Amino acid sequence: MAYWEKEIHSLMGKAIHRFGLIEDGDRILVGVSEGKDSLTLLHLLNERRKRVPIRYELIPVHIDLGFNSGRTEILKDFFESRGLSYHIEFTDIGKRANSSENRENPCFLCSWERRKRLFYLAQHFKCNKIALGHHKDDIIETLLLNIFYSAEISTMLPLQALFKGKVTLIRPLALIEEKKIERFAREMRLPFGPGGCPVSGKTKRKEVKELIETLEKKNRRIKGNIFRALSNIKMDYLLQKKGG
DSSP states (O other), X not given: OOXXXXXXXXXXXXXXXXXXXOOTTOEEEEEOOSSHHHHHHHHHHHHHTTTSSSOOEEEEEEEEOSSOOSOHHHHHHHHHHTTOOOEEEEOOHHHHHTSGGGOSOHHHHHHHHHHHHHHHHHHHTTOSEEEOOOOHHHHHHHHHHXXXXXXXXXXXXXXXXXXXXXXXXXXXXXXXXXXXXXXXXHHTTOOOOOOOOTTXXXXXXXXXXXXXXXXXXXXXTHHXXXXXXXXXXXXXXXXXXXXX
């Protein structure tokens, strides 16, 4: 096993143990898009089952957003080649989110509707956890997005219980940088590709990503420092409302 492959397996295992993401008997719905992140996540979780002393089930779910990308059949073949029971759901979520009636924030509506379907399907397939392919860069970018555009300090969590604990979101790639995932996906020849979204590469997230890249050219520690800051919060040096 090459070093880059060992590293990514090790980092995912570290995240699973540090945040307590997977337990014996878990039934996990894995949200799979056409992208490198979710396909890498599914591949790693499936491979990990062969090496760990606990048992857990995986059910990959793909929500087809209606962009006619032609990639659904490719994902179907990928799931079947791994011997996984899967579900593919065809929707018009992407078209509605990008319609003329919703020009302000297509990404929000698309994400919201897709997430609702995943919650419903997790209940339908009796899954207690939903695994998403968000990585270290996503967590960093979300922190800055929420500061810049929502006036709050918050980000994605590696482990997040919802609906009074009925379902838990897990993000096993939380400690892995995007560039390492991209290399892994290419080296392993995972079938990732464009999903056909008309606003891909034109979002606020893309702007924040480019900002971080610009800052990193002057200081390579910028991204790591932002990530570590999330676990180094000094409440005494944050503004507090009187009496609260």
